Amino acid sequence: MDNTWPYHGSSTTGADIHPIRYLDWYIPRLQQMRKYNLSYSGLQYVWDFEKYLAQSLGDVGYHHIPDLPNPEQMVAERYGVKSENIVITQGATQALNIALLACIDSSDNEKNTVAVELPAYAPVVQTPLLLNCDTIPVQRHPPADGIGPWRINKNEWIDALQQSKVLMITPQLNPCGWDYESNDRKWIIDTCKEMGIPIISDEVYIDSMKGTDDYKPFHLEGEHCISVNSLTKIYGLGPLRFGWIIANEEISLNAKRAFLTLSGMMASPTIRLASAVFPYLDLAIEKIKHYRETNLPVLREMLARQNIAWNEPPYGVFGAFKLPNNYDSMKFVDGECADNSVLAVPGSMFAQELSGWLRVAWSIEPKLFAEAILNLEKALISIQ
Ligand SMILES: Cc1ncc(COP(=O)(O)O)c(C=O)c1O
Incomplete structure (x- = not known):
């Protein structure tokens, strides 16, 4: 499989609906x-549902x-807003669909666009295509000196925003974690705000900042x-x-109506289990x-031994680095990584330009992580 990044472009229906290509690669x-x-x-965390549900497990x-x-x-209550500002959905993926339906103006x-x-x-990219919208990409680029947050080019963004009715973003960016x-x-x-463009912000990764001064969900930034x-x-x-x-009460009401139309009710087992934890x-x-x-020092030291530049994000459980010698990361994961029983994620899952980048997560328990990093190191040595 050569291309795995998201589709941008014109709206699609029926047989033209695009596949989610990264899943075709990842699931096997x-x-x-x-x-x-x-x-x-x-x-990777094991919640003790038996303990949290106790007698109500049977319900x-x-x-x-x-x-x-x-x-x-x-x-x-957890996010310090009113319940009128909240709409519950089947995961963030459905929330993206519902949020776009709730704020797009087709009058x-x-x-x-x-x-x-x-x-x-x-x-995130292919939801608008399904909802009769076209898309324009706006990019976040690796920093010029290799260190710190990935950056936007304001000229490129303003051109795209002038043609657009909505902006969809992912503040803590996949795959770099910044x-x-x-x-x-x-x-x-x-x-x-000046241009009257709603922003839909996919924040599935930002809660590792919760409790710090850096935690700034977008809903706090205006209507x-x-x-x-x-x-x-x-x-x-x-x-x-x-x-x-x-979202604000008006958008939340639209979203609630869209949710009820498309999904009816949330599944009761989901609500019971979520309420318990x-x-x-x-x-x-x-x-x-x-x-x-515990895990990051192990990764840091291995990358330093291999002279690989590492731009470590200050929060979260993953980051990305460029492979040596411009090596293609999909070839690496399917070849040298597979030979050492390691699975990591090629950057081309997220953007064509990132085909030389590898995303590595430190989301697993430390003993296994340390062994995994030694095996990743063996794979890296074989392409140096
Ligand atoms: C940026 C982003 N948003 C959403 C999701 C999926 O969220 P959910 O499982 O809640 O639909 C992913 C999963 O990889 C993701 O990377």
Whole structure:
């Protein structure tokens, strides 16, 4: 498979709907069950549902409405907003669809264009194409001196924004793990406000900053900003499919209507399980701190031994580096990594320009991580 990055371009229907190509690549590799899996962008954490649900474990198959408070309230309390600002969805991926439906304005009968940031998780880019919109890429680039946040080119962004009705971004960027440089962030927020452009911000990775001064979800930046998040990544609960939107009351109401139209109700087992762990979510953030303290030095030292430049993001569980000798990372993962039972993620999953980059996650327990890094090192030595 040569091309795995997201599709940008014209809206699609029926037989023209694009595949999510990175999954066509990734799922078969996951099924190989390589021993050293450095590909997980979400924390690997085992929640003790038996303990948290206790006697109500047997109720998981029954409707939650008679027994539980409304889940919007639970999310609202954690994020310091009103429950009218919250819409619960089946994961962040559905939240992206619903948020776009809720804020796109088609009243002028013109074709809508959405500016979408690259690199990206493919459904961020391909959601507008399914919803009768065209897309224009806006890029975040590696920093010129190799150190610190990835940067935007404001001229390139302004050209795209002038043609667009909505902007979709991922502040803590996949695959590099860096959040915006503070001036770039402010410029994006101010420019979109002036131009009347809503921002849909995919924030599935930012909660590892929660509790620090750097934690700044976009919904706090004004009525034009919408935050999307879920229990998938920082909280290690992707299989629950529990996500949410935080937006102003008008957009939230539109989103709620769109959700009910497309999905009816949330699954009761999902609501019951999410409600049971919600009071304990900070345990996962603590675990990430522990994995950073224990796993990152091992990765850092190995990359230094191999003379590979490393631009370490200050939060989260993954980062990316450029392979030596411009080696193609997909070839590397399918060749030298597979030979050493290592799985990591080629940068070409997120943008064509990143085909020489490899994403590595430190989301697994330290003993296995240390062995994984030794095996990744063997793979790297064979391409030096
Ligand atoms: C940026 C981003 N958003 C969303 C998701 C998926 O979130 P969810 O499982 O909650 O739909 C991913 C998964 O890789 C991602 O990388």
